[in-house]
Amino acid sequence: MGQCCAKCKESPEVVSVGERQEVGRPSLTPLVASEESPDAQDVAPASPVQPQDEPQPEAPPEPSERSTSASPVSAMKDGGALPSPPKGDYLDFPIMQDMKTIEYVLKSKVIVIMKGLPGSGKSFISNQLKKMYKDGVICSADHYFMKGGQYKFNADKLKFAHEFCQENARKAAVSGAPVIIIDNTNIQAWNYKYYLRLSKELHYTPLILEPQTSWAKNTKLLAKKNSHSVPKEALDQRLKKYEPALPLYYWWFLNEEDSSQILTMAQDWLKKSLQVQEFFRDFCEFSKLSSVEDMLMYYKRNEGPGDYKVLHATACVTRKGKAKNAKEYMAKKVVRDSLGKNFPLHIIGFVLTPRTYGARLRLGEDALELWGMDDHEVESEDTTSAPAGQQPARDGQVSLGDTNLRRGSCHSTLRTGESQLHKSRFHPTSDRGSRAHLTLGCAPKVHAKITGFDLMRVVSFEQRVVKNGIPEGSSEMFESFSIPEGELRTYGENVWVIYPEKEIHVSSLFSAFY
Template identity: 25%
Template sequence: MSSQASKDHPEGQKPPLLVDDHTVATVRDSRILVLMRGLPGSGKTTLAKDIEKKYKDSCRLISADVHDIKPVARGASGGEYAKLDDELSTCFEKREANLVILDDTHHDRERLDKLFDMANAYHFSVVILEPKTPWRLDCAQLKDRNHWKLSLEELKNLRPTLEKDFLPLYFGWFLAKRDEDCLRKTSHEFLEQLGNLKAFKKRLQAYGCEDKQKLDLLKYFGKSPNILHCTAKFCDYGKVLGSEEYAQQEAVKKAYSRGYTLHISALFATPRTVGAQVELTADQLLIWPPDAEKEVMPKDILPRGSRAHITLGTATDVQDVQTGIDLLEFVKLQQSGREGESLGELTGTVAGKVSYYDNGMWLLNLSRKIEVRSIFSGYYGKPGVQVPLRGKKGLLNQCQIM
């Protein structure tokens, strides 16, 4: 980086994926689409090239400038993006890089929606980065800095679309691809072992089966999130009250695009969902909303962070949000002094004691917590994108366990 570029992007203003070692290691094992966003001349390209240099062995930088796409107030329907989108699609399809950087202004919502759809289709998480240069919104300075020679009036027309933060459907921790594959395999083994327990086979009524019938839990929980994650704050693109205030919190800003290790202490299954209980650390609780538990159980007093979970699968017509509600039902029972009926142990990757809480509620307290690496970011695409639960083929054979 040149001395001038270093002044433009001071060390303290660089995103974690450039300066934090744990984040860098996590990003290398993830699939991430980085969308540079900002006015022409604000420093996007400098930042994009810094990231490309950092991850040169596993990164691909695609630039709108290279395709001669002028940054003016435009929509996504024009043909100017055809070649760029072909390059992006080919990169995704051929898995040419785990980290893909797209350098453009990204001021148009229609255009962004198309990119979010592409990322979801190829199971890429999205990180939106904006340069922190002092002049990033100063049109007078940008007039002399942008190589497109855009006029002051053209820049002022673009500025309103880029002044406000772009809020996601929800913020959360998105699992690194390697760890996601491992956890999906762990979920598969949990459901297989649980389904084969004699105690489980005797209590099938809650799952719509008669005693002694065989229930394939993998088929029963036939849906799984496109990318495994632990939701922190549901925003509905800013429509939820308090979303903008949450996004503006200093702790949230510092956390964005940073790598975190999540600790899974238990797996659970109900007639509606199968999930993983996440124990948040003190650092992670800093970005956990104080009202997260009250949102779904307003009449109960529950420990902060007790709703933290990863949805592994849901039954037909059940929404992902139900997983957190099911987890809180376990928490409430435990708060009341009920530990559940001990009904056996599982072995292998999912070793631990199995407890039954009536109404088809099963909890596996793991003998050793499972660690999964993640990136804190936002989900910006359409809600409800899911994939079928996968079997063992093609998944990793080892988990990282504490």
């Protein structure tokens, strides 16, 4: 357990959760440390202890479960006041210092995965997070070895310790704890794979934090500072095995409640559009469906065991550093400093094609600094050669109205405001960030990445209208239809766009998907 000051060397707070059982969800196979795992060498060897038939860790207290029906301010102390950011060195993380982020996290669900060598400061950060987020839970393999308030390590029980930590994390996630903190070393990717899978299954945003102490990689100082007397030689071996956390993607994550509400909203816009005779005929033609009920089931979402089900907008594709310009993006200070920070997103329209259904986003100036996508990328042959950009048929696909996202598990941040687009309402984005979107659903066998290409087609249609100076009321290059609270427009080629009268504002957390 990483320590960085005398305050951290207090007995760790052992927290478990109630025995509420999950219904109807597949269990995750525990990923436990072997005797050769990094965690096995994070502590000094202990005197041999005879193993018992069953592990008997000290029974921890049970915190109250989070209420899903309470007001958002019920999680805030002092009658609605947000917790104050902690003072001190090495605590400069948005989740601890940025007030808008703190407010968002209290309304959402985040798994914080600490990563660092023993003595680097992980437990100091973990304890500060727990003080801030009172309903949060710290899970650590070290807690298994607490006996009567004393730490008694037994290498023979390390497997049980990690199973104990994983089970406590799962129970906390099932109960809906707003913040779950995994206080283990996690120096290799496989060490925290279980917790990433848990975040997918139970709709949490994952956030990996590494202590920024000046001695985080100095094994000589770490040997003096860590509370378990891990010698420098063992720390040197751990440092050699240290793997950087390399994301596949950087995303703006929405919470579960907002995702569910937006999908419901998208269904409502589709219903409105299907009342327009021209749209209904076009939809019949490309979908080969004839009833409104079936048409509402046309777009599917991937909600299988390995899918991330909460809505998200892609800021950059990095593929663990292998994508074009990925290393440069990952090294940017603004990217590193923004991990775990709240960003507002603005839904300004919806795009419907035979392939995809997406929500169009307007990014603010701060979010645009994180934009790493190519707004002019040409759709490659591997998507255009197959019908509608097909991918193999798969299990776990559901319609927008049948999503497995739970209502009431988080607090909504959605609000409706006057459009900021004014005269550019019908050509709202054309420069950097014009590709930003949320994939709501896809036609059968269509990959979600196609949504961005369909949006870029819309941008090109809109700019063609602007370039030709065609008045908004003209039907030479498009047709417009009035629908409640918005306008439906087609540019031909089965491409339809909904332009709402008002913008929808939603909060997000910038983090990475691994």
